[in-house]
Amino acid sequence: MSAAVEKNGAQSNNAEDISSNSSARLSKDVEGLRARKKVDASVLPLLFLGLLVFQLDRMNLASALTGGFAKDIHVNQNTINLGNQLMFLGIVVLEIPSNLVLQRIGPRKWISAQVFIFGLVATLQVFVVNRTGFLVSRAFLGLCEAGYIPGAIYTLSTWYTRRELAKRVALFFFGMFGGNAISPLLASGILKLDGQHGLNGWQWLFLIEGVFTMCVAIILLFLLPGSPDSPRPLLSPGIIRFSPSNQEALQKRLEGDDEERKHGAQGMHIPLSLVWKTVKHYRRWPHFVSTFAVFSTWSPLTTYTPTIIMALGFNRIQANALASVGAFFALAIVFLFGYMSDRTNKRGLTVITAHACYLIVLVITKSTHPHVGKWSRWGLWTTINAFAIGYHPVHNSWVQLNCKEPGERSISIAMWVMSAISGLMAGTQYFRADDLPFYNKGLRTMIVMVSVGMFFAIVQETIYLVYNRRATKKYRRGHGEEQWLYTP
8 A cells, every 4th residue: 555655656746747847848938939029029120120221222223213313423324234233242242251240249239330331321322423423332332231131131040940030031131122112112202302402302312311221220229139148239228128037048949949059149250161161062052043043133123113114104203103012012922932931841942933933924024015005014014023032031041941050051141142142233234225115135134044043943952852862861771870951
């Protein structure tokens, strides 16, 4: 009887232990979710806001062109294309160095300072009066914007688990695509100030949006948290504050997701040997080629869509307002593919599907554009703009998920953004003055480039699947340790 009592007591203690452990795990999960909500309400929207003004400051040139900017400073379309090329070149040149600086001093200082500086350069475009001034201002704008996108994405990756990241990156890119959407909408109002206080409409555009950017930089300086290991903003306690228990819960979640993730974005040293190792990782190069090819087609759209719509017979104000419609639809499409990617965990297949949708729209537009009326043409160009970037955030997440450690992820993000910006630089020449007003040759070039990009995305998917199959077979046969697998 005594033995039975002892046995029952032991079983009772075990049950209590299990119950206690379950309660502890539940408590940690609740605390982790509470901390993540604070990240969603602070880090994500602030980086989003920085990207929105980033895009406004380089996108507003498209609306300035409808306000007579090129005529007033005596430049032609070739010069406009060259200026954009110099801007994108500046971004490419300083992309990796900028990310290395971020690792050294952290996002609180670096991102805030960077937004203020490119806002200042954007504002100074008010004083452009000739070709030289235009080219210099665009080059400096690119140099100052370099590194913001990969730096911000890397910062997000230090706050979220891998499964959470794709959707947040998609939301972050809403800043870029949202800026693309509201820029012509804002311009349709700002350009009405033409002639006020002796300034042209395009000067008011550069002035108002540039000053707004510098105000955003000050907000970031006061409110942007640093990283899970140092969450307090630089110059204030912050509106949304992370308690020690929040901080511990975030660190536990991230370490549980990836044992390599023991550091945030604060003060992490990346040796040059790791940079070189990441650069020469050949299995990831199809990512970069695909991104270069497909994203290059977005460049002419962001510069000339308002002008194309004016050529359909709309006035300046109408054209800028109508140009925003496709960009607003793009927000929904970006989120749709981001949701599909997270839901299915089929990253490569989602990217390829988004490419295919974009390619179909381009082919239909090229075939039917000359044979339809004014509003149908506007609908076709709107649809192109809507599908032009649906794959982009998902592709970024796909790259990140296939990096083993934070330093490698940081450099890979920079390389991916460099490939995207290089594509934009090449794409500035797709729409030429001898192809006006509806750029039929440009559309053909876009079809070719999207086809090339989709092909390399398929190649990338194949590389990952083949590698995983071989690694799994080798392990099952007892040859070596279990190997790290890619996410196809």
